[in-house]
Amino acid sequence: MAVLVPIEDPADPRLADYRDLRDVELRKHLEGEHGLFLAEGEKVVRRAVEAGHAPRSFLMAxxxxxxxADVLDRSDAPCxxxxxxxxxxxxxxxxxxxxLASLHRPPLRSLDEVLDGARSVLVLEDLVDHTNVGAVFRSGAALGFDAVLLAPRCADPxxxxxxxxxxxxxxxxxxxxLPDWHDALPDLSSRGFTTVALTLADDAVGIEEAVAGLDRVALVLGSEGHGLSSRWEQSADRRAIIPxxxxxxxxxxxxxxxxxxxxxxRR
Structure with a gap:
């Protein structure tokens, strides 16, 4: 059971995991250095713990x-x-x-492990907005996708x-x-996925036509500003638009x- 620790001084060093949450660059450095991530709100904290992530500590009003209480009962971390x-x-x-909860950051899974048994995956190139990355994960989960693959420069999910x-x-x-940005899409094709890039390219077809009848699909989405790089746009198996x-x-x-x-x- 978590030990409740009343705190009256906001400068208490035990609260280091929770400091300056609006400073994105500072948080990226701190969380990477200490191998942690934060969950905010009752539902999200509960889902993190129920998914097996080990808490370092909790911070609560x-x-x-x-x-x-039931989440705290199952943890030895301080609250x-x-x-x-x-x-x-x-x-x-x-x-x-x-x-809030501070939890141990899990090790990154291998590509082979993530794709094992997957039929529908999302592939994100250089999405830098954390809100967009979270929203894409939510859409994928809600609509039955199996996995999300991120290019090296994508924001931290x-x-x-x-x-x-x-x-x-x-x-x-x-x-x-993804361990290799340059050949990421050809590699997915060699693994049996048809890569479908969302783009305004001249040869793009409607998304329904592009995915019709496919068994294993990798939907490819580009950055907020410029969309997909020319390398990824051209190396995709198909290009699609949303009419x-x-x-x-x-x-x-x-x-x-x-x-x-x-x-x-729905394909």
Whole structure:
């Protein structure tokens, strides 16, 4: 059972895992160095622990203790209890969901392990917005995709904001980073996947036509600004568009992923 530790000083060194949560660069350095990630909110904290991630500690306002009592009962990690005004001084924002957990970051899984038995996967190239990465994970999970593969420069799906937007989908979906950016799509093709790139290329066909009848599909999505690199666009097996009303040529990548996942799931 977690030990409840009342905290009255926001500078207490035991709260180091939770400091300056709005500073993205600082958090990336701290979380990478110490092998941790954060979960925010009762539902997300619960999903992280139920998925098997081991807590380092919890930080909660007193009113959230009862709602997460069963989670705390199953953990030996300390639970730091402090008033919400003090929690705001530690984290740098109002923790309106009242609960945070610091958890041990799992080792990155191998590509072979993640693709074992998979039929539908999402492949993300250089998405740098944590909100978009979380939303893509959520769409993939909701529509029955098996895995997500990330290019080396993609945002961290275990960053607090990604996890929160994705409602913990990263805990249930298999995922990893691609070891080789240049030949990532040809490698997927050699593994039996048909790679379908979402792009405005001249030879792109409607997404329904592009995925019709396919057994194993890898949907490929590009960065928020420039979309896919020319290398990935050209090395994909097929290129597809989402048909839209005249005058509109694209959607936000998170919205596009939801539409493409829905169409692909119905193939």
């Amino acid at each position: 007193p009113r959230w203790l009862d709602g997460l 730091y209890v402090l008033e919400e005004r003090l929690a705001e001084q530690v984290t740098g924002f109002h923790v309106h969901r009242g609960a 275990l960053y607090r904001r990604s996890i929160k937007v994705g409602m913990g989908a990263v805990f249930t979906m298999a995922w990893t980073r 839209m009303a005249e005058g509109i040529d694209s959607l936000n990548v998170a919205a596009a992923s939801a539409v493409a996942c829905w169409v692909t799931a």
